[in-house]
Amino acid sequence: KQKHPECAETIDMILNRYCRKLAEWINRENAIGTMCPSVMIAGPAGINRAKKEKQIAAYKRNAEKYEEISGLISRIQSVGTGGIKAGDANALEKLKNKLENMEECYQTMKKANAYYKNNGTLDGFYLFDEITEEKMHEYKHSGQPFSAYTLQNCIAEIRRIKARIASITAVKEEGGGEKVIKGIRVVEDTDDMRIRLIFPDKPDEETRNALKANGFRWSPKNSAWQRMLNANGRWAAKNFLATVKDESNES
Template sequence: MTTTMTPKSREGQVAGFPKEQAVALTERNAYRAKSIRRTGTDESPVLFHFRKHSTGMHSYVHTMEAADGTEQEIRPADFKDWEIVESRYPGYLEDLYGSACSAYRWNSFDPEERARTDIYRHERQLCADLLSIPEEKREQYKDGYRKRLADWFGSLSRCASPAVTGPAGFDRRKQEKAEQACQNKQEELESWRERFLAAMKRMQDKARPEEEKQEEAWQSLKKDIADSARTVLELDTGKIRGYNRALFVSSILNKVMTYVNRGEVEIVQKAVDFIRNCNEGVKKPVITPRNRFFQFPEMAARVRERLLAAREEENNEIRFDGGRLVWNRQADRLQILFDDIPDDARRKELKSNGFRWSPKNKAWQRQLTMNAVRAAKRMLNLQNT
């Protein structure tokens, strides 16, 4: 038996929305409705739960929640009597609903429901992504996301299923090509999204205070060291067996050596102090005091001095036929700038030697090391310069 609800206001529930802000509730926009009220009334809004329950494939139940927490089913046929007064999502993709329906016209028995599912899923993903993107980049992301999603819908609209169209005269080979093209468009959207979000994370990390980045790096290293040191101590006390103690000690040395080579003196010193604390009160030290590990802070200080001196030097370059080889000491990169776009063979050679294209610097580059210089001179036939 269905319970009749009288909407009432309750604490924490938005009420009294101006009528001009409300929009009609429809199957097309129901996915973004948060609260609704009867059209043309001043009743307090009630919470709307889109697809609160599933009753089978592509079959869902929507509910609205009364002030006392009881819920009542609301059918799509009754949406016309209600209006949205508060939304969960802005509706960035709602105008793509028609394209989404067309995308499933030949390959689904319920294209409208599949379209609503896709719009809901992608709108939710888009809004979640925007939370991690700087405000000045959000419009660019929305435009790029919408374009690639529309391209995918367009490609999907050329895919057909013999179960929907009928098997007579069905061109299987043509459909295989259409399905591959559709998959490529979907992968393009996913790949672009991953690259964009990764670039935003790098940009935000670069803008973070140096102290915050240092602390995060230390906490990560500390966890790795603690795990290895704990295993070493358990091996020494006989709690566990069957592992090679030397490998765990080497793991600690190698992880800390990474920061030594970067000149991260403070982090290296914290790592050494941490191991000293681990050595206190145990019969056998995790790392013996004679080990070079305890000289790492001095080694890191010398590396830092060399890096600072190198960055203060002026950049220099060598001309070659078709471009320039640049020592960019401020960016700590060896860069190759070609006058013209290199051919496929040259690009493969660059990648195999560790060089990657930098759109920002318009150059093929890798970290400035002696190995990088030797590789570049060998590729560009500059060994005698």
């Protein structure tokens, strides 16, 4: 299935990792083959039993490693099929399209229920094909094609999407920025929707643990500790910075 162009960078990154890991696996597989000669070549008498057992164990471990490497193919296939990330370049557009589809779906379900209530069937309902007898039996048993539970879930999803749109819009309207607090650069990137903490030097283990406790993760690409840019992200940054000693004020 063709992927959206914006997924290309992620796919290339995983594919490069797959190629590197596969090459390492092949080299290891070849090295294991030299640990002990084949019985077909050396004969039973020419085989060191201990070495052969180690070789078999090594082959088994390498086979398990291959399963892990093969999992990267599934990751490549799944790129672009998950939820909408706030850092996507077209996140707002995607969310608005999703909201429009969900609202249309909700109205369709309501119309289908009303049609069924008035006619006792969905035959002739303009948005449905021919309904099977099995489905009709289910409708008669439940009283309507779409249950109240299904409609409530749809409404909840619509509210969730609206809240995400409002949250991302508010952050983008405020605009990004950068400031230095206690010697640490605090960067708000509204394009990637990330709040980043950039240290002049590598923080010690205690500081790294505090960052992780506040939801920050190390980004080698940006050389920064970062998390999602939203109200929670800003609070987490403020909470972490409150624990940092301001060495610039020390004499």
